[in-house]
Amino acid sequence: MIDAPRRQQLDRFLASVEKRALRMAQIGTGQTEEALDIVQEAMFRLVQRYGSHPPEQWRPLYYGILQNLLRDWHRRRRVRAKLFAWWPRNTMRQETSDGDPIEQVADCETAGPLAQTAAGEAARALKAALGRLPARQQQTFLLRAWEGLSVAETATAMGCSQGTVKTQYSRAIETLKTLLGEHWP
Amino acid sequence: MKPEDRFAESAKRLLDQDAAAMDKAAAARLRRARLSALGRETTDAGSRLLRWRLPAALATAAAVLAIVVALSLRPSPPSLATGPVEDLELLAESDSLEFYEDLDFYAWLAEGRPDEG
Numbered sequence: 001m002i003d004a005p006r007r008q009q010l011d012r013f014l015a016s017v018e019k020r021a022l023r024m025a026q027i028g029t030g031q032t033e034e035a036l037d038i039v040q041e042a043m044f045r046l047v048q049r050y051g052s053h054p055p056e057q058w059r060p061l062y063y064g065i066l067q068n069l070l071r072d073w074h075r076r077r078r079v080r081a082k083l084f085a086w087w088p089r090n091t092m093r094q095e096t097s098d099g100d101p102i103e104q105v106a107d108c109e110t111a112g113p114l115a116q117t118a119a120g121e122a123a124r125a126l127k128a129a130l131g132r133l134p135a136r137q138q139q140t141f142l143l144r145a146w147e148g149l150s151v152a153e154t155a156t157a158m159g160c161s162q163g164t165v166k167t168q169y170s171r172a173i174e175t176l177k178t179l180l181g182e183h184w185p
Numbered sequence: 186m187k188p189e190d191r192f193a194e195s196a197k198r199l200l201d202q203d204a205a206a207m208d209k210a211a212a213a214r215l216r217r218a219r220l221s222a223l224g225r226e227t228t229d230a231g232s233r234l235l236r237w238r239l240p241a242a243l244a245t246a247a248a249v250l251a252i253v254v255a256l257s258l259r260p261s262p263p264s265l266a267t268g269p270v271e272d273l274e275l276l277a278e279s280d281s282l283e284f285y286e287d288l289d290f291y292a293w294l295a296e297g298r299p300d301e302g
Contacts, residue, residue, distance in 0.1 A: 010223060018215045018218070019205070022207070023207075036214055043218060043222035043223075120203075120206075122199055123200065123202065126196055127200075127203070145197055146197050146200050146201075148197075177192065
């Protein structure tokens with residue numbers, strides 16, 4: 001059972017990461033509803049399993065849970081795509097079509113002011129490019145560059161070695177530069 | 186600063202701006218999700234307690250029920266004494282009372298009248 005002060009700490013922590021977590025899940029899944037479910041489930045699991053852990057451990061733990069959930073989501077999606085491969089393509093298009101990843105990247109602020117600025121355009125291009133990265137590169141880049149996790153923390157969150165983190169991160173930057181091209185300011 | 190660090194720095198700035206500009210509906214849903222996650226912890230703790238207490242309560246109820254059923258099915262010994270309800274009925278009937286008053290006469294009658302011998 002978690003006491004009230006610890007609950008407040010957890011609330012503050014989750015509030016501090018929730019927006020970035022949602023954006024990561026949106027980039028990872030390309031779907032806002034699915035992303036919200038994943039973020040909520042990650043919050044729940046952190047509270048349930050690690051709520052009593054020291055607060056300084058929460059960040060890598062939370063992102064570890066989030067990455068696992070995203071991996072599971074992709075796994076289920078691949079299985080579903082295989083199971084329904086025989087289904088007429090047009091009826092399953094919304095569910096399983098890979099389509100253009102750029103179009104799949106969630107865009108909550110299309111009508112917002114950010115989308116009308118150069119920075120907004122750059123952000124859109126960046127999210128689209130991130131959506132096209134292989135999952136491991138995408139996760140590594142977002143955790144390292146955006147969330148600011150150390151190499152060791154990223155390795156913990158992703159369940160891999162620090163060497164793998166360095167390699168994936170370096171590859172992610174190269175791929176992003178190539179994908180962004182002229183869009184990058 | 187190395188070019189890749191500069192790139193990462195710009196990306197972080199853009200993504201931060203993008204997250205900060207999240208629309209209100211999505212932000213509200215995130216808040217609800219957070220409160221729900223924190224609330225579910227309480228609910229689950231409660232249900233964990235229930236999970237322990239419920240079987241114990243059911244077992245107690247079953248034992249009480251078994252005792253009640255066993256007692257009700259046990260044959261009761263025939264009662265020799267008349268119950269209070271029976272006494273009341275006798276007292277309420279005036280005819281019966283007269284009968285009891287003449288009980289000696291009826292006993293003498295039953296033994297046989299002396300002139301019939």
